[in-house]
Amino acid sequence: MRKGRILDTLKEALVRDLRLEDITPADIDPCLPLFGDSGLGLDSLDAVELVVLVEKHFGVSIADAEEAGAVFTSLDVLADFIVAKGSNA
């Protein structure tokens, strides 16, 4: 799967599955930090949803907390990770 399509899927899933309010997939800048006030403002349970979401949509598993910390920095980084893992979706 190409990175652009992965990003589109991630944005849609993020808004729908994480029930983000007042934001559409098109509004999301993939380079924004996922966590913290300067970014999308996700919390630690949103990160849990992300683990499940990435597995469900792309068949890619997150190995551990360290890997989650490294790839859940922005959607852009996450999409690169999914490409590198060779998504089978």
Add this chain to the structure above:
Amino acid sequence: MSWSSRSLGSRLQHTIFYMLVRLRAVWVARFLLRVVVFYYALLPSVRARALPYVRRRFAPSGSLSAFGHVFRLYLAFGRILLERIIAGVTGRFSLDPAPCPERKRFLKALNDARGCIVLTGHVGPWQLGMAWPAGAGRPVHIVQHRDPGDVDSHYFEHGKGPLVNILDAADPGALAGAAAALRRGEIVCLMGDRLLRQGAEGEKSVLVPFLHGLIRLPTTAYALASITGAALAIVFVVMTETGIRAVYAECLHIPPALPRKDPDVFLPYAARFAQGMEDVTRRYPYQFYNFYDLWRPHA
């Protein structure tokens, strides 16, 4: 007064107990423990930390009676810390040999789901109790918070006993790591009786009845189960004359995809946890180790 994991005793005191256990002078350590606990129970600031629970659980008739309960509570706590040192140094700890239907319930929940959250509280030898699921043959992860000044070593930090992976609750990726482990069918242990963060930025929580009042319990574990599809087992272990024994195990199946941003959806599950904890404190009154006022409004 909120909770802290900072150790009451100094690093030197802990070192003395470790030294005595390493020298196989456990009986000396047990005697010294009584002296140390008596000294600490005399300190008003230390007594004050135990009194909110002592007053609700025992309704002491006077200050002498209250002192007696505080002393017994801290002594029981000290004994459990000593057992933890012995387990850490020797790699041995005794599981109560009596048949345990609670364990069967837990193993069934584990086999029925992809992963299992073991939710426990600061009751009995809770850290030794983390070894309880380790025998199920799955990797075990423990999400734990540690304050600076917490000088106690967990038994598994000595390199003895079952291998467990620690997930630092302060690490923003800890829960994601826990979710990844659950999706692989592994076991994640969490404490269900204390909020890791409080205030506006804090952990989501609900108020539930406990010992004639309301206490605030975190809902993170239930949300984690709902999101990942893992089973959730409420487990409390106590120290008996013959060893560690699980005396309460209740397996909950949290429906998937609950609207977790509203913590009240998890209220029934948190209430079950509080009820289970209260059952245990009624049967083992000196094995409840939350030394702060849980009932303080907005605590």
